[in-house]
Amino acid sequence: MAQWTECLQFGIRLAREASQVVLEAFHQQKDVMLKSSPADLVTETDQAVEKLIISSIRDTYPEHRFIGEESVAAGEPVVLTDSPTWIIDPIDGTVNFVHRFPFVAISIAFAVNKQVEFGIVYSCVEDKMYSAQRGGGAFLNGVPLQVSAQKDIHQCVVVTEIGAERDDLSLSTMTSNIYRLLKLPVHGVRAVGTAAVDMCLIATGGADVYYHIGMHCWDIAASTLIVSEAGGVVMDTDGSQFDMMSRKVIAASSAAVANRVSQVVQAFPCPRDDEDPSNHNIPLQNGH
Ligand code: IPD
């Protein structure tokens, strides 16, 4: 574990440095481009922040590999090997960023032998630095995190995301999942607009369970470790073992709550991140 501590500290410093670029642009007018759907946005700031992060890491760790959201959008394949690999979302919550809705995060995970060794989620506007190292616990601004003790689904606050999909099957599946959970009933359903921060809220105990279909590995690679190091449970939405490329996740305070959610939610078809040709070579279009 201690082997990668220096890389973790480097990543935390870099996330803070990169956040300056995000915060400077936050209140300014942005040129918005579209990716896979009219709600899948990207800005020059997303691209600039990813370039800054990757070039800084490459200068220090030239042998390391990368999976970055905007590099993939520009045509790079998603390939996770056993080599040390940084998995980067330069801005998680780009729709929030464009609209100045104040929850945007820089997400940086580091995997070796296909296992995440540490995760960093910096919620820039809130100035909340979440981090975890495998076997070392999870922290928010240096304070240890612990998931809630909740085991009863009826007492849960559930977090999910609406996502960027706008086709009928995805929308009807997503809305009926929310309907069925509300009918159980649960205490409430929330969506913050960034998968990374949503999951960190499970780690803080502020919410009890998160599920999502359609996010990408860069959205959740860091926060899955933060949840499990805070004592939570992470699985696929069908109850099987979590696979970061499958684009389906449940992260919960307890196995009981995770299993109950897996009985209720249904997944719509979603190509795996490491198999989806539409992840890359997407012609960027101007949004405005
Ligand atoms: C998205 C956000 C959003 C979620 C999407 C993600 P991005 O990431 O996490 O909350 O609904 O599925 O792809 O595009 O803002 O990095």
Ligand code: CA
């Ligand atoms: Ca992003």
